[in-house]
Amino acid sequence: MDIGGILSMLASVIELASIYSLVTLGLVFSFRMVGFADLTIESSFTTGAAVYAILVSTSSGSPLTALIAAGVVGMIAGSLTALLHVKGRISRLLSGIIMMTVLYSVNLQIMGKSNIQLVSSFSMLDALPTHLRPLVLAVGAMSFFGASLFLLRTHLGYLLRACGESPQVITKLGHNSGFLVILALAIANGLTSFSGAIAAQYFGYSDIGMSAGLIVSAFAALILGEAICSPRTLHRLLLAAFIGSFIYRLAFEIGLRMHIHPWNLKIAVGLLLAISLVVKQAIVKRRGQLLVGVEAL
Amino acid sequence: MIGPNGSGKTTLLKILSGGIESFEGNVFIDGRSATKAKARHFSRSVQLLEQSPERNTVPSMTIEENLRLYSRNGRFPSLSFLNKGGTEKIKRLLARFEMDLESRLSSQVGLLSGGQKQAVALAAVLLRSPKVLLLDEFLASIDPMSAPKLLSVVREAAAERGITVLMVSHDLTQVEATGDRLIILANGKVADDISTEGQAMKRSEIVSRYSVILERNGIL
Numbered sequence: 001m002d003i004g005g006i007l008s009m010l011a012s013v014i015e016l017a018s019i020y021s022l023v024t025l026g027l028v029f030s031f032r033m034v035g036f037a038d039l040t041i042e043s044s045f046t047t048g049a050a051v052y053a054i055l056v057s058t059s060s061g062s063p064l065t066a067l068i069a070a071g072v073v074g075m076i077a078g079s080l081t082a083l084l085h086v087k088g089r090i091s092r093l094l095s096g097i098i099m100m101t102v103l104y105s106v107n108l109q110i111m112g113k114s115n116i117q118l119v120s121s122f123s124m125l126d127a128l129p130t131h132l133r134p135l136v137l138a139v140g141a142m143s144f145f146g147a148s149l150f151l152l153r154t155h156l157g158y159l160l161r162a163c164g165e166s167p168q169v170i171t172k173l174g175h176n177s178g179f180l181v182i183l184a185l186a187i188a189n190g191l192t193s194f195s196g197a198i199a200a201q202y203f204g205y206s207d208i209g210m211s212a213g214l215i216v217s218a219f220a221a222l223i224l225g226e227a228i229c230s231p232r233t234l235h236r237l238l239l240a241a242f243i244g245s246f247i248y249r250l251a252f253e254i255g256l257r258m259h260i261h262p263w264n265l266k267i268a269v270g271l272l273l274a275i276s277l278v279v280k281q282a283i284v285k286r287r288g289q290l291l292v293g294v295e296a297l
Numbered sequence: 298m299i300g301p302n303g304s305g306k307t308t309l310l311k312i313l314s315g316g317i318e319s320f321e322g323n324v325f326i327d328g329r330s331a332t333k334a335k336a337r338h339f340s341r342s343v344q345l346l347e348q349s350p351e352r353n354t355v356p357s358m359t360i361e362e363n364l365r366l367y368s369r370n371g372r373f374p375s376l377s378f379l380n381k382g383g384t385e386k387i388k389r390l391l392a393r394f395e396m397d398l399e400s401r402l403s404s405q406v407g408l409l410s411g412g413q414k415q416a417v418a419l420a421a422v423l424l425r426s427p428k429v430l431l432l433d434e435f436l437a438s439i440d441p442m443s444a445p446k447l448l449s450v451v452r453e454a455a456a457e458r459g460i461t462v463l464m465v466s467h468d469l470t471q472v473e474a475t476g477d478r479l480i481i482l483a484n485g486k487v488a489d490d491i492s493t494e495g496q497a498m499k500r501s502e503i504v505s506r507y508s509v510i511l512e513r514n515g516i517l
Binding site: 155158159162166168169172174232288290292 | 347352357407
């Protein structure tokens, strides 16, 4: 591969990693903070894309409004999953499965068909010069990570951290852990849905199947980052989610360039996840470390 | 408070700390009924510390983060990390335990020893200035060197700040050294209530009265 090819590959890695890193960031809130193995994201990503696509293609809504709307719809979806668990007393895994299934139909209803092309609509990303796109997307993603770090260092953030690890402490402090679970899932799915909307803008379409396997790849990115960063502090956990997203996407791109048969891509992702998990556990055990966050899965 | 297994000690402490909401009767704190109070109100005046450190503190959070988590009563979010003023207060409080905790504010609580974990938990609840402190087998699983130190901090704090302490323990040495009143529970009822009026309780007396109750209830 020539230099130009490598550069263009790196640019697309940065762009895609920045977009999908928001899903990984969502996992920090749902999986790691409140310990909720939330499968909703498998569908709420597409929900974000669908909401965005339908708003920019049919109405005269601006892309910015459509992005915000996508985020809000995702937050509602996440809250509903959490409510099924908190109020309906359905198990965490099943609550996620129920919402994931329901959202599939909802996504079809939103779009009215299984695929919407956005070729003719105005997109904020298209307005940017190509060489600036990776930078803008990366800075955008970083600002979300920065905001999350800020939030998690407030008292509310402390409560979110305590909620998954020591729920009894939340009770002792006179707070409601149900509320914190709802909040965490709203944030996680809001981020995921927002990420889906950006992805729709980036790819120029929204498709009902665009988030298939997303949970595994986002989880793989998180674990990969954690295996590298050993998140003993909050900063390192967020850094792990960020770096993991990039390394995962890079590995994925390299895999594609090495002409791994598309059929076998999921095998590669599965192997990568398994290896990362084993490596992470081995490092943690050997160093006697205590990592930030709960092992939701 | 002592009593055989299943006599209702933990249940009573849970009711007193607002952990159980449906029960017969009433809880009064400072003469005011607390049963109708919200969890938030409860958590300000009553603090419960349990045997398992994971139920009192968050293991992956540092000593300082745990104390800051507890130190705030109000609504969130507050910018905990911007408030550096409280650090001196936290250090002074930790110094009382003589475990060198004040120099390890950024250590994760989960990596400390059992005694140190409970010391952090005790410091944390003291920051909330409770009126009532409930200790449920609080010192049961920590080393015999740390237990007396923690107990003496509890006693000092109770005297200084007028905190009412209700301690459940199986360790008669602790009971003997600590209380000015001993309640013996059996089958969910107060079987004996001994006031010592400032005198140290004799272990032999505790044992004999406790045995009588156990026999009467068919436990011994």
